[in-house]
Amino acid sequence: MNTNLVDVKGVTKDFHNGKITVNALRGLDLVIHEGDFLAIVGPSGSGKTTLLNLIGALDVASSGDISIFGHDLMAMSRKQRAELRLTSLGFVFQAYNLIPVLTALENVKFVLELQGVDGGRHERAMSILEDLSLGELANRRPNEMSGGQQQRVAVARAIVARPRLVLADEPTANLDSENSEALLVMMRELRDKHGMTFVFSTHDPLVMAHATRVVTLLDGRVVSDETKNAGDAAGSAN
Amino acid sequence: MRDTLLAKFAFRTLGRNPRRTLMSIIGVGVGCSIVLYMTAFTRGGAEMRIRGISESGFGHARIAPATWDKTRDSDLRLEDWERDLDIANGMAGVKFTAPHSRTTALLAFGTRVAGVEMLGVDPESEKNTSRLIRVLSEGRYLEREDEGAVVIGTAIAERLEVELDDDLFITIAGAGGEMKYAMLRIVGIISTGSRTIDSTICHVTLSEMEQLTGYPGVGEITIVFNDPSYIDALTVRLGELLEGPDPVVSWKVVIPSQGGDMGSDAVFMNLLVGVVIVVAVLGVASAQLTAILERKREFAVLIALGMKGGQIVRLILIEAVAMGVLGGAAGLVIGLPFIYPGATQGYNFADMMGGDFVTEGVLFDPIVYADMGMWLIPLAFGIALFSTLVAGLYPAWYALRTNPTSALSLREA
Ligand SMILES: Nc1ncnc2c1ncn2[C@@H]1O[C@H](COP(=O)(O)OP(=O)(O)OP(=O)(O)O)[C@@H](O)[C@H]1O
Ligand SMILES: [Mg+2]
Numbered sequence: 001m002n003t004n005l006v007d008v009k010g011v012t013k014d015f016h017n018g019k020i021t022v023n024a025l026r027g028l029d030l031v032i033h034e035g036d037f038l039a040i041v042g043p044s045g046s047g048k049t050t051l052l053n054l055i056g057a058l059d060v061a062s063s064g065d066i067s068i069f070g071h072d073l074m075a076m077s078r079k080q081r082a083e084l085r086l087t088s089l090g091f092v093f094q095a096y097n098l099i100p101v102l103t104a105l106e107n108v109k110f111v112l113e114l115q116g117v118d119g120g121r122h123e124r125a126m127s128i129l130e131d132l133s134l135g136e137l138a139n140r141r142p143n144e145m146s147g148g149q150q151q152r153v154a155v156a157r158a159i160v161a162r163p164r165l166v167l168a169d170e171p172t173a174n175l176d177s178e179n180s181e182a183l184l185v186m187m188r189e190l191r192d193k194h195g196m197t198f199v200f201s202t203h204d205p206l207v208m209a210h211a212t213r214v215v216t217l218l219d220g221r222v223v224s225d226e227t228k229n230a231g232d233a234a235g236s237a238n
Numbered sequence: 239m240r241d242t243l244l245a246k247f248a249f250r251t252l253g254r255n256p257r258r259t260l261m262s263i264i265g266v267g268v269g270c271s272i273v274l275y276m277t278a279f280t281r282g283g284a285e286m287r288i289r290g291i292s293e294s295g296f297g298h299a300r301i302a303p304a305t306w307d308k309t310r311d312s313d314l315r316l317e318d319w320e321r322d323l324d325i326a327n328g329m330a331g332v333k334f335t336a337p338h339s340r341t342t343a344l345l346a347f348g349t350r351v352a353g354v355e356m357l358g359v360d361p362e363s364e365k366n367t368s369r370l371i372r373v374l375s376e377g378r379y380l381e382r383e384d385e386g387a388v389v390i391g392t393a394i395a396e397r398l399e400v401e402l403d404d405d406l407f408i409t410i411a412g413a414g415g416e417m418k419y420a421m422l423r424i425v426g427i428i429s430t431g432s433r434t435i436d437s438t439i440c441h442v443t444l445s446e447m448e449q450l451t452g453y454p455g456v457g458e459i460t461i462v463f464n465d466p467s468y469i470d471a472l473t474v475r476l477g478e479l480l481e482g483p484d485p486v487v488s489w490k491v492v493i494p495s496q497g498g499d500m501g502s503d504a505v506f507m508n509l510l511v512g513v514v515i516v517v518a519v520l521g522v523a524s525a526q527l528t529a530i531l532e533r534k535r536e537f538a539v540l541i542a543l544g545m546k547g548g549q550i551v552r553l554i555l556i557e558a559v560a561m562g563v564l565g566g567a568a569g570l571v572i573g574l575p576f577i578y579p580g581a582t583q584g585y586n587f588a589d590m591m592g593g594d595f596v597t598e599g600v601l602f603d604p605i606v607y608a609d610m611g612m613w614l615i616p617l618a619f620g621i622a623l624f625s626t627l628v629a630g631l632y633p634a635w636y637a638l639r640t641n642p643t644s645a646l647s648l649r650e651a
């Protein structure tokens with residue numbers, strides 16, 4: 001543990017809409033450690049999604065440095081960033097995560113196919129679904145599943161390629177508390193058992209309750225960073 | 239099978255908006271069927287033209303003296319016609335040959351005269367290559383042993399007011415420019431069904447022609463090939479075999495205006511085909527683009543997951559191929575019911591235009607048959623696939639440009 005998975009240093013991000021410039025991030029510093037179950041919170045517009053987009057190699061910072069697994073993200077080409085996302089990052093989005101024409105199992109398998117994994121895709125995808133108690137959903141299409149079931153399948157898809165880091169932008173925003181709880185318990189187990197690292201952006205107190213660490217943003221900067229020790233078996237040095 | 243899900247993904251996407259997919263397929267199918275229909279009739283028309291030319295005694299090609307193409311002088315004779323004829327008859331792909339010689343003659347009976355181009359023929363060969371001589375209103379056609387015999391068309395007979403067994407007085411300019419005279423007995427009167435052609439026919443035997451003109455030998459050898467689709471190649475081949483002073487020219491050289499007409503038919507057809515394809519491409523492209531715009535978030539998710547540009551393009555092109563295959567099938571289903579009657583009953587131009595179908599001595603069949611064959615299948619799928627693939631390019635390029643950050647935020651949904 002204690003390894004720095006992600007190191008964000010003095011990052012800014014500006015959006016230009018015609019004459020108006022929005023400074024979404026204004027010199028943000030953040031270190032993400034292996035095994036973090038990190039909730040990024042803050043008021044609407046504080047820059048949570050923007051930060052996740054940058055860490056997830058979906059967007060490029062205006063200035064500053066981001067290193068991810070020791071690689072300088074700013075120096076990567078579009079193609080290298082796509083490769084990084086495919087092999088080392090998992091994503092869970094707020095909604096419309098799954099490809100509607102593919103079943104739960106196919107959605108999970110599809111990531112393996114994109115990775116060029118040749119043999120055993122079916123077995124690997126199925127065993128992930130079963131590990132997450134989603135076996136019965138295997139042959140259902142997204143429109144035949146509840147929102148909570150879809151989000152859990154999305155987690156299965158995010159982790160099937162064994163990424164080092166899973167990013168989730170408000171994953172519980174469209175779920176009721178029961179489904180949110182189930183989703184969080186599932187992810188927390190993955191983190192506890194397999195040491196996977198999760199980063200969420202959220203407004204949901206339930207997510208904060210499960211988090212081992214809560215980082216608060218305000219106006220594009222980190223204003224507080226709390227690590228909870230109680231009940232945190234994996235621990236964190238900070 | 240590395241890309242099984244990609245293909246499944248693409249196929250199932252077509253089922254997402256079945257009405258739009260069906261409309262696109264029908265659009266491609268209709269465009270395709272129009273192209274098939276036009277091509278079938280253009281090919282049928284070309285076939286009719288070549289058949290008409292061939293059966294009017296012109297054949298598919300002609301061995302002619304070297305300077306004939308420039309001078310068109312009917313008094314020219316081949317260097318070694320017997321060798322030429324042997325080689326032509328011995329070549330694979332040659333169906334019939336017919337030697338001819340020509341001269342300009344004045345026919346007279348009493349006080350009435352008519353100028354014609356007199357044709358010297360080998361009666362046996364002529365029966366194989368020309369359909370013009372098959373119907374006689376009176377008498378018989380020439381035979382090899384005939385001496386002092388002539389066969390003329392009904393229109394000439396009427397003009398000269400002659401009957402069977404009357405003797406015609408013939409005047410020609412023979413070898414060395416001296417005038418030659420002869421009496422020939424009418425043994426047959428030909429009725430082709432076309433007055434224009436019937437006013438030009440005046441046949442004698444080759445040996446009669448030699449005697450009349452004083453020019454020995456034969457002026458040209460008409461060639462009919464087994465398969466008219468290979469006229470150009472066979473003409474070249476025969477020329478190589480002859481390798482002598484007597485060249486071979488195809489019917490396009492013999493009757494250049496017919497070749498030109500066929501060429502302009504083809505250009506017009508290609509233009510129409512081009513327009514139809516452009517319309518189909520634009521239609522499908524706009525439907526595809528709408529579909530891609532609706533799937534913007536989906537592409538954002540795919541790109542966020544790390545799907546590469548090439549894979550996205552492949553996804554969209556598989557959709558296009560599937561649509562192309564269905565569109566091609568639709569084209570055949572829509573087109574064949576129109577082409578089939580065109581191929582079996584034909585389309586009668588006589589009803590539309592009236593009169594005979596004669597130009598430059600060629601008697602055409604007024605009924606054009608659509609050419610219906612297996613070639614329609616690859617053409618249908620070729621056009622449909624071309625249209626849907628081209629139509630898929632812009633939408634694919636658009637999908638590639640999707641910003642993956644829109645997958646995370648609901649902002650751009
Ligand atoms: N593509 C964009 N174009 C222009 N401005 C943007 C864009 N994305 C984000 N912003 C602006 O950047 C700032 C930060 O936005 P961001 O989406 O990161 O906030 P957030 O913390 O995720 O908010 P929320 O809790 O509402 O999701 C906001 O002022 C937003 O309007
Ligand atoms: Mg947000």
